[in-house]
Amino acid sequence: MARLSAPELGRLLEQCRFHNQQVNITGVLLHDGSRFLGVLEGAPEAVAAVFSRIEADCRHTGVQVLADGPISHRQFACWTMGLVDDVSQPGGVGGEAIPCMHTVTDAGLWLLLREFQVGAGHPLLSLPG
Numbered sequence: 001m002a003r004l005s006a007p008e009l010g011r012l013l014e015q016c017r018f019h020n021q022q023v024n025i026t027g028v029l030l031h032d033g034s035r036f037l038g039v040l041e042g043a044p045e046a047v048a049a050v051f052s053r054i055e056a057d058c059r060h061t062g063v064q065v066l067a068d069g070p071i072s073h074r075q076f077a078c079w080t081m082g083l084v085d086d087v088s089q090p091g092g093v094g095g096e097a098i099p100c101m102h103t104v105t106d107a108g109l110w111l112l113l114r115e116f117q118v119g120a121g122h123p124l125l126s127l128p129g
């Protein structure tokens with residue numbers, strides 16, 4: 001993936017928040033400078049529609065679905081989309097994502113989020129447990 005500049009990341013975040021709010025999608029987007037890990041929560045048809053737009057986005061390649069299925073409740077109910085940007089910048093583009101990590105109670109999702117950070121060499125978010 002081509003590196004996105006801070007303004008480009010900001011624009012991406014705005015797009016996500018705007019669109020997701022309209023269709024009641026919540027989630028989080030992590031970014032480590034070269035990869036993204038995103039979580040989308042919402043009605044299956046809304047998630048599918050957003051995901052097909054994301055898949056077609058030429059700003060990234062190699063999009064993979066790591067997990068898909070019903071959930072009992074949202075893990076990021078208060079968030080349209082948060083972004084944890086590169087390295088040890090809790091501020092990032094949308095540093096407000098950090099507190100929302102504390103709401104993650106789903107074990108599988110928690111592991112995915114944690115692995116992404118550790119793989120990036122930046123275990124900067126204090127996830128529960």
Ligand SMILES: Cc1cc2nc3c(=O)[nH]c(=O)nc-3n(C[C@H](O)[C@H](O)[C@H](O)COP(=O)(O)O)c2cc1C
Nearest residue numbers: 015016019020036038050053054055057059060081
């Ligand atoms: C890593 C990544 C994650 C994205 N996540 C979302 C998202 O959650 N919701 C969304 O509406 N668009 C997301 N987008 C942007 C979409 O791919 C698309 O550009 C945007 O929805 C605007 O689509 P439109 O030009 O068809 O209106 C993401 C893009 C990237 C590169």
